[in-house]
Amino acid sequence: MKNRLKVLRAERDWTQADLANALDVTRQTVNAIETGKFDPSLPLAFKAAKLFKMPIEEIFDGSDC
Amino acid sequence: MTTDNLAARTKQSNKELLTWTSSWLVSLAIVAFAPKFVWDFSPVYTLMALILNLFFGYKMIIANKRALDRMDELQRRIHFNAMAVSLGISMVFGAAYGLMEGVKLIDFEPNPSGILFVMGISYLISVFVGLRKYA
Numbered sequence: 001m002k003n004r005l006k007v008l009r010a011e012r013d014w015t016q017a018d019l020a021n022a023l024d025v026t027r028q029t030v031n032a033i034e035t036g037k038f039d040p041s042l043p044l045a046f047k048a049a050k051l052f053k054m055p056i057e058e059i060f061d062g063s064d065c
Numbered sequence: 066m067t068t069d070n071l072a073a074r075t076k077q078s079n080k081e082l083l084t085w086t087s088s089w090l091v092s093l094a095i096v097a098f099a100p101k102f103v104w105d106f107s108p109v110y111t112l113m114a115l116i117l118n119l120f121f122g123y124k125m126i127i128a129n130k131r132a133l134d135r136m137d138e139l140q141r142r143i144h145f146n147a148m149a150v151s152l153g154i155s156m157v158f159g160a161a162y163g164l165m166e167g168v169k170l171i172d173f174e175p176n177p178s179g180i181l182f183v184m185g186i187s188y189l190i191s192v193f194v195g196l197r198k199y200a
Contacts, residue, residue, distance in 0.1 A: 024071050025137040032139055032199040041138050 002061040006034045008052050022051055071137060078132035085125040092118040143195035151188035158183045 009019050016034070020027040023044065032038035040048070040060075049056040096114045104110040133141055159180045165171045 021070070026071065026140060028196075028199060029137050029139040037199050038139050038142075044138060 001039045001064065002036065003033065004059050004061075005030070005048065008054075008059065009034075023047055071135075074135035078128070078135050081128040082125075082132055085121060085128045089118065089121040089125045092121045139199060143192060143199065146195055147188050147191035150191040151184050154187040155180055155184040 005019070009016070014022075016027045016030045020030045023030070024047075025044070029038065029040075033040050045056055045060055048059055052059060092114065096111070096118050099114060100106045100111045133144060136144065162175050162179060166173070166175055
């Protein structure tokens with residue numbers, strides 16, 4: 001599943017560690033999501049949407065699911 | 066008990082795992098060696114040591130379960146995958162190992178602790194592979 005986490009993070013000048021801390025996950029998890037190796041759960045996706053104040057579908061592209 | 070973030074939860078989990086796993090190991094050694102070397106096979110002491118060992122074992126299992134609950138979802142997936150691999154390998158290895166004496170491939174009685182060793186090693190390797198996969 002493609003996502004815009006890396007772009008959104010870069011726009012805010014956050015490191016992976018900053019985002020990981022905000023989402024209460026490890027930096028490895030943020031990296032795995034950004035690189036498309038791991039798809040987040042629905043609660044984690046909602047948490048990211050809330051953090052970036054955006055609708056979930058603007059962050060995660062589920063068209064290839 | 067309140068734990069705020071992942072780092073604090075991980076620290077708490079490590080502390081609990083260290084406490085109960087080491088307690089269980091020490092109590093297991095007591096059950097294994099103390100009846101012969103300390104209290105001359107007195108059944109009362111042996112039973113008490115066994116009950117203590119089972120109690121520490123229970124606490125260790127709960128600590129492991131709590132550690133899993135406190136992980137984030139990727140960590141949890143890595144550990145669940147490792148458990149599946151470890152369980153499968155142990156089952157396959159255990160079944161084959163158990164048959165080896167009967168079919169005269171080995172001339173000693175298979176020791177169940179060999180399966181525990183395989184289980185632990187395969188779990189560690191699987192966790193390492195999982196960490197590398199998602200790195």
